[in-house]
Amino acid sequence: MEKIKLSDDVALSRIVYGMWRLGDDADTSPTHVRAKIDACLNQGITTFDHADIYGDYGAEGIFGAALRADPALRDQIEIVTKCDIVAPIGRYADRPVKHYDTSRAHIMASVETSLRELATDRIDLLLIHRPDPFMDHHETGAALDDLVASGKVRAVGVSNFRPWDCELLQSGMQTPLATNQIEISLSRLSPFTDGDLAFHQRKGQPVMAWSPLGGGALMSAQGPAQDVLDTVAADHGVDRAAVATAFLLAHPARILPVMGTNTLSRITALSDALKVKLDRETWFRLYEAGLGQEVP
Known part of the structure; x- marks a missing residue:
């Protein structure tokens, strides 16, 4: 890795x-x-x-x-x-x-x-x-x-x-x-536009992301974000967690997701996120789904 x-x-x-x-x-x-x-x-x-x-x-x-x-x-x-x-x-x-x-x-x-x-x-x-x-x-x-x-x-x-x-x-x-460890996920997208991520990206400082799965909500709930996660996950043969993590990994700011689970089977699958390669359009499909609306 x-x-x-x-x-x-x-x-x-x-x-x-x-x-x-x-x-x-x-x-x-x-x-x-x-x-x-x-x-x-x-x-x-x-x-x-x-x-x-x-x-x-x-x-x-x-x-x-x-x-x-x-x-x-x-x-x-x-x-x-x-x-x-x-x-x-x-x-x-x-x-x-x-x-x-x-x-x-x-x-x-x-x-x-x-x-x-x-x-x-x-x-x-x-x-x-x-x-x-x-x-x-x-x-x-x-x-x-x-x-x-x-x-x-x-x-x-x-x-x-x-x-x-x-x-x-x-x-x-x-x-x-x-580094700065901040909350970033498809459930909390504000750091992408409120200056937090840009501040560190400009300085070349990698950012650590806590709660990258939205506190588990992205995995258990249903909604537009989950629907897109499921579609992309099926395309890559992985689960929602891998896609939600890959969404952060794809960003040029070099985000380090901090993954928390006590279940061994889920721990062994954490690196599945590395199997998911998101192009720009797919990244924005996820981003818009998280926003709940089209970008301006």
Whole structure:
């Protein structure tokens, strides 16, 4: 599978496996998690996307248990994780209010916790999870720079940031922000026209796409988008998920879909999206179906 270079030190697999629902699985044993990892590796999917808050701050530890069982596995994968959301659950159950914390102290403590939970000595890509309206961009930027200089983090980026949020943080940093992870799918097409994707495409920064299947709605619901997905899927001998993912992969901005499923059979089919080659007209058929109307 193609790798997308984010920095001199970090390249991610074109399709990324997401850990958002890892803790929701009925089986969270190291053996079962390892089966998911192997299903990804067998397709060339080497990048695994985490966040400290996933699984009520427990998913990183579940994944880390599989790495502790086979430490050599770490050198075959790239680990992405995120920080700055403090919610009154899990390790922060005593906090009175959900908030964002991009202070140096919180970022440094979060990274140390993630390293310990994930059973690793390095994070390949650290993302600030949500824009913090109380952010001191000089403090946050210096903390991220120092983490890269220390070797504990190899590259840094953001998630859910708008272009102006990115520019503010970048203005307080020496290290280039490597990516922005935002919601993009046939159910959420606004980044194609609201400036979000254009901002990063102009800078040559690949974008990671969370919820590329619309939170599952594209797979289970019926409507114009699903009808076109089914038609294109039948033409290529794949399912809706493969076509919806291929829609993102086809874009010249080099979008990296972050795919989340706990079902092994679906994990093994994630790379089916690479079998789907969309020409411009077919891409626009899907785009218009997602919009629910003809383009202007």
